[in-house]
Amino acid sequence: MANEKSSFFVRFANWASRKAGSSYAFILAVLIVIVWGVTGPLFHFSDTWQLVINTGTTIVTFLMVFLIQNSQNRDGMAVQIKLDELIRSMEGAHNMLLDLEKLDDEKLDQHFERYRKLAEEARAKRERGEEDVEAVDCPPECEDDKADSERS
DSSP: OTTSOOOHHHHHHHHHHHHHTSHHHHHHHHHHHHHHHHHTTTTTTOHHHHHHHHHHHHHHHHHHHHHHHHHHHHHHHHHHHHHHHHHHHSTTOOGGGTTGGGSOHHHHHHHHHHHHHHHHHHHHHHHTTOOOOOOOOOOHHHHHHHHHHHHO
8 A cells, every 4th residue: 555656746745744844944944034134134124025025934834734734634544544443453442433533522522531430440440459451341322322323
């Protein structure tokens, strides 16, 4: 899969993200600002002089938003797939947790609260010197989620 030829945009976005995040890009940006600042007196700090930096930074920022979003989307999806595979491959894990990102906020809050309580219980067990590793059966609200996902 990694050897498959990526689209031009994906290849360009990867390259541009690596370059834009490098120390060289930062140094170049600092140098541009210094040169712009030093040339201020030469151009009498004119409106055109200010417009040059404003226009340049606006254009770069506008384009970088799309590159950064593309990179974050791909990175997020890759991490999600890896986490899903870990859940899927673990015996006793609840596969219904694989696509939690698709649930509404209320359902996510319910799952979060469930796992927060499990963490509190595990910490209390550890403080008592007990083992804190166990597979917990799916609570009733999980059954509702299973039925919802089967209908979808």
